[in-house]
Amino acid sequence: MKKIITLTCLLTFVFIFIQSIQAQSQKTDAGFRGQSLNGATGLFTLPSGRIGWEKPSSVALDFGYRALINNDNGVAHIPTVTVSLFGWVEISSAFDIQPDNYFGKNDDLLLGFKIRLPVNASTAIALGGNFQLINIDNNNGYNKYTAYQPYIAVTFPGNFFKVPAETTIILGKTFYLDSNHKNNSNIDFGMGFDVILFPGHLGNLIHGIIDFSNFSYSDNAWLNSGPSLTSSVWRGLLNAGLRFDLSTIPELNKFKFLVDVIFNDLLDAGSRSLTAGVVFGLSVN
Numbered sequence: 001m002k003k004i005i006t007l008t009c010l011l012t013f014v015f016i017f018i019q020s021i022q023a024q025s026q027k028t029d030a031g032f033r034g035q036s037l038n039g040a041t042g043l044f045t046l047p048s049g050r051i052g053w054e055k056p057s058s059v060a061l062d063f064g065y066r067a068l069i070n071n072d073n074g075v076a077h078i079p080t081v082t083v084s085l086f087g088w089v090e091i092s093s094a095f096d097i098q099p100d101n102y103f104g105k106n107d108d109l110l111l112g113f114k115i116r117l118p119v120n121a122s123t124a125i126a127l128g129g130n131f132q133l134i135n136i137d138n139n140n141g142y143n144k145y146t147a148y149q150p151y152i153a154v155t156f157p158g159n160f161f162k163v164p165a166e167t168t169i170i171l172g173k174t175f176y177l178d179s180n181h182k183n184n185s186n187i188d189f190g191m192g193f194d195v196i197l198f199p200g201h202l203g204n205l206i207h208g209i210i211d212f213s214n215f216s217y218s219d220n221a222w223l224n225s226g227p228s229l230t231s232s233v234w235r236g237l238l239n240a241g242l243r244f245d246l247s248t249i250p251e252l253n254k255f256k257f258l259v260d261v262i263f264n265d266l267l268d269a270g271s272r273s274l275t276a277g278v279v280f281g282l283s284v285n
Contacts, residue, residue: 032155032166032194032207034243034258035064035279037217038110038130039080039092042153043192044239044262044275046211048168049124049155051090051116052082052256058283060084062256066277068222068264074099076222082281090114090128098222108220109133114153124155134220146177147219149188164204165195168211174219188215194243207243209262212236223264223271238266241275256281 033041033050040047041062053060064080080094092112100106114128129150135143151172158165172188190213197206214236241262246252262275 039094040112043211046190046192049126049153051084053084054087056087059285060283062281064279068275070273088116105137109136126153132218149174160195168192205248210240212238
């Protein structure tokens, strides 16, 4: 098993290296530094190799809110806060307020960190992790547990049909800290793309984003709760949508101002949902 994992990692990073060499001449744009559902800088589910603000001396804050809407099951609310430090450290948090179920409160606290490695400017590589306090406020103690996920994320720029784009690949592992959730040899893997749409007419205003992974924004994600409750975990999750970067407007260019419209878990009936969200960020020095 260890040999298979080692070979998989080696092949993945060979692919990443080849792609990053091909894309070294490409430049990236600040509009790619949006927020994922759990607060980490990234796509929709996937954290990326970037952090929210990458100026070497900057200290910055990003505030986000998302409503994850399912017609049959209700709405989850996810406020987030992300702190970027000195261009290479990121700390994130999210409170996943899910509809109550038969067993009571169903809310989760998600905490994350990320360190961007000092590699060349065109390819971003980050080591990160998240800690998930699941059902933290359930007074009955039902399914109350802690999970954590270390990962490595690599993001590299390129062109898609001559349009600026970024590709993110992530490799990680989820672990559990209680006896009711057995640790296994599963590996977390995800891949996503962020493409600027209509750059000739709208600049960097509209980003088309798609990501696919065999894990969600947390182990107890809304409508994808736990390793045995839905087919999504076995089939993978496909998210796609638009990110509007309003900070490209001259009057807002000192800030980060993003609006997300996301179609979640498109492959699985019953779990298909819509997420609408906004992120506002600013540098404090």
